[in-house]
Amino acid sequence: MTTQDPWTVEKAAETYGIHGWSNNYFEISEVGEVTVKLPHGDTTQSIALMDIITGLHERGMGSPVLLRFRDIIAARITRIHTCFRAAMKRYHYTGTYRGVFPIKVNQQQQVIEEISRVGAGFHHGLEAGSKAELMIALAYLQDEQSLLICNGYKDEEFIDLALWGQRLGMNVVLVIEMLGELELIIKRAQLMGIKPVLGLRAKLSSRASGKWNDSGGDRSVFGLSAHDMIQVVDRLREVDMLGCLHMLHFHLGSQIPNITDIRTAVAEAARVYIDLAREGATLGILDIGGGLAVDYDGSHSNFSCSRNYGLDEYASDIIETLLPLLEDANIQHPDIVSESGRALVAHSSVLVFDILDATRFECHDAPSLDKSDKNLPQSLVDLYDVYTELSPRRLQEFYNDALYYRDQLRSDFNHGMVSLRQRALGEQFFWATLTRIQTELLKLDRVPEDLKEFSAQLGDIYYGNFSVFQSLPDHWAIEQVFPVMPLHRLNEEPTRLVTLSDITCDCDGVIDRFIDQHDVARSLPLHTLHPDKPYMLGVFLVGAYQETLGDLHNLFGDTNIAAVHLDEDGSLDYTNEVQGDTVADVVSYVEYEPKELAARIRVKAETAVRKKVFSASDRRTLIEAYAHSLRGYTYFEREL
Ligand SMILES: Cc1ncc(COP(=O)(O)O)c(C=O)c1O
Numbered sequence: 001m002t003t004q005d006p007w008t009v010e011k012a013a014e015t016y017g018i019h020g021w022s023n024n025y026f027e028i029s030e031v032g033e034v035t036v037k038l039p040h041g042d043t044t045q046s047i048a049l050m051d052i053i054t055g056l057h058e059r060g061m062g063s064p065v066l067l068r069f070r071d072i073i074a075a076r077i078t079r080i081h082t083c084f085r086a087a088m089k090r091y092h093y094t095g096t097y098r099g100v101f102p103i104k105v106n107q108q109q110q111v112i113e114e115i116s117r118v119g120a121g122f123h124h125g126l127e128a129g130s131k132a133e134l135m136i137a138l139a140y141l142q143d144e145q146s147l148l149i150c151n152g153y154k155d156e157e158f159i160d161l162a163l164w165g166q167r168l169g170m171n172v173v174l175v176i177e178m179l180g181e182l183e184l185i186i187k188r189a190q191l192m193g194i195k196p197v198l199g200l201r202a203k204l205s206s207r208a209s210g211k212w213n214d215s216g217g218d219r220s221v222f223g224l225s226a227h228d229m230i231q232v233v234d235r236l237r238e239v240d241m242l243g244c245l246h247m248l249h250f251h252l253g254s255q256i257p258n259i260t261d262i263r264t265a266v267a268e269a270a271r272v273y274i275d276l277a278r279e280g281a282t283l284g285i286l287d288i289g290g291g292l293a294v295d296y297d298g299s300h301s302n303f304s305c306s307r308n309y310g311l312d313e314y315a316s317d318i319i320e321t322l323l324p325l326l327e328d329a330n331i332q333h334p335d336i337v338s339e340s341g342r343a344l345v346a347h348s349s350v351l352v353f354d355i356l357d358a359t360r361f362e363c364h365d366a367p368s369l370d371k372s373d374k375n376l377p378q379s380l381v382d383l384y385d386v387y388t389e390l391s392p393r394r395l396q397e398f399y400n401d402a403l404y405y406r407d408q409l410r411s412d413f414n415h416g417m418v419s420l421r422q423r424a425l426g427e428q429f430f431w432a433t434l435t436r437i438q439t440e441l442l443k444l445d446r447v448p449e450d451l452k453e454f455s456a457q458l459g460d461i462y463y464g465n466f467s468v469f470q471s472l473p474d475h476w477a478i479e480q481v482f483p484v485m486p487l488h489r490l491n492e493e494p495t496r497l498v499t500l501s502d503i504t505c506d507c508d509g510v511i512d513r514f515i516d517q518h519d520v521a522r523s524l525p526l527h528t529l530h531p532d533k534p535y536m537l538g539v540f541l542v543g544a545y546q547e548t549l550g551d552l553h554n555l556f557g558d559t560n561i562a563a564v565h566l567d568e569d570g571s572l573d574y575t576n577e578v579q580g581d582t583v584a585d586v587v588s589y590v591e592y593e594p595k596e597l598a599a600r601i602r603v604k605a606e607t608a609v610r611k612k613v614f615s616a617s618d619r620r621t622l623i624e625a626y627a628h629s630l631r632g633y634t635y636f637e638r639e640l
Pocket of ligand 1: 151251289291292293340341342
């Protein structure tokens, strides 16, 4: 990893691709620390994440911790409105832009409260996909002009709640997603004597590339086909409610990397919109759903974890696609609603954790083997020969041989022909061979194709104080990559190539795919660990979908959360510290009663006292320790 040029923070920025993915909200300071740049009045202020962590430690909150920056959410809402307004002005588009935030993307109270607060200034509303989300939206939306869009399966209660919202003076749109919902909506609206505001979710034939492309196309689970839509129009006309149909909606899928797919879908939706208007629907709103992607790897490409467009281009291309079609059909320009979720909140949260330990595989000093010993197993001798005779010109061949004889040695061990001590020696020769190959590879301009993933095999494993399943479920479930980097020491060259393991006892509890400009990297450059000095890493862009999708694997619970905000005087304000789950919390989620667990321990300890295995004071110490641990954090705890 070491090169001749001196290491600089600019090189660190390049190594971790921070300029590509950070949207300028994060950068590296001259002293080599990651800073967050928060808007403050007309300027911005940079704060080192390590200073925030120190402040939290002083307040008694340790890692892992999720840092949440509400100022970034506010900046993102402002930005999406600015981009759409600019595009509409540029093309003389006469409709307006109205966003809604889909609650499913981040349902946490702090987030929804901030979106409702900032959103009020822009009439930015909420989208609810379930009864619970609707109930949050009804309670939290402040601004009466903001839309509350109701998607998802709807029972009678859901529909009634939405209609009550309308009676409260809120701007509620009931979206018909399934044909079966229509009669129930008509019935409930008639019963309550309300003219509902209705939307239609169209099933477009356009499909996008990316991980969520099943949300679009003929076989998508939600939405109405052309035939269904015509049936809805006819039925609404029949009951004199066609005038209630105000909105056409579609959702192509989340994280759409390619702008061409968005343009194609918008054009198809425009055709549907125009024909619904010609059928006599009043309309007025076109809801283009979610899909606005986040450039997780900073490659600005159509890779599934990236996007080949920016927010300006997204807004411009949508307006530019719609305009000629609407003009040709002589249809009034509708208001545009987007249900952008991840693009508004991904940047606002960072998962911070410390590294607990490391395993190294490389070996620079394998012992020599006395080959005169006639009792040596052949596989051990062969491994030793590969190690000592390695030729830089035949790296691939020597690598294959090392793998072959290592497997042979293991097989001989399993058959009782090799002792544990001999196996240990052979493994040292194996790792020493790989270490030499690695040294030779670093001298090459071009690494042979088959050896491209070699470094990851020899890389260290660093153990992080977090759970992939709880905090980064998309990394585990759908191979999403997130930017990961150290929060400090960035003015020092990272000399280790690493994969990260979490502290669950699961082989899937790893981060072994990292962002890369051209592909997905299999290891991450990190620094050597210093004993007794914490080494802190951040996983960025985790504000969308990760929190509620996370699960309790191995009973690691919610992490601590700290919301950080800049006060008007520019000072840092720690708002809304939320302690992560305690052990008592997580065991109760899986139906244990903490008091009953403690009672069982008391009984066991009493039996031990009676059997004279324990003293009475041992019993007391155990009971106190058990009670203390029930109140404690589920993650590795350090003295703060
Ligand atoms: C109906 C609907 N709207 C909006 C979204 C949010 O999408 P995104 O986070 O990509 O903006 C989703 C999520 O897939 C969705 O299902």
